[in-house]
Amino acid sequence: MAKDVDSLAGLQQLFEELQVPECFVEALQASGIACLADFAYAYATAADLAVFAEARSDEFWQALQVQDPEHSMHMARMHRALTRAQAFVRVQDELPAYAQHVDESKAHARARQLLRAVREAAGRTGMEQPPSAMSWLEEDNLASFTK
Incomplete structure (x- = not known):
């Protein structure tokens, strides 16, 4: 509360x-x-x-x-x-x-943007979650990291 x-x-x-x-x-x-x-x-x-x-x-x-x-x-x-x-x-x-005053959704979106940028620059990236995590079902995660 x-x-x-x-x-x-x-x-x-x-x-x-x-x-x-x-x-x-x-x-x-x-x-x-x-x-x-x-x-x-x-x-x-x-x-x-x-x-x-x-x-x-x-x-x-x-x-x-x-x-x-x-x-x-x-x-x-x-x-x-x-x-x-x-x-x-x-x-x-x-x-x-x-x-x-942290907006968690903005923080997560920014983290995904940074991971995408590193990946597109031929760097190695990954998210610290198991393959069975439900967060992989989020459209933004699925599109960004399963290509």
């Missing part, structure tokens, strides 16, 4: 999946949080989320019918959302820049 870590939509989608009330997204937005990455870095620990909970007014918690905010189901979901957000951001941050 890929998330857009740099948009509000990614944050909203995560909160919807975990059934975090919309008022939490609104409270985060009011504090300047605009995306999953902001959430992950602004609230790095459980203590940071506790500060978030303490900063909410009594009316906020009464509207949710919560007596003990820090130990409520809603805050448990916030902790879970934070853990996931941090994981999504960590994965995104660790990807090399070139890997973040």
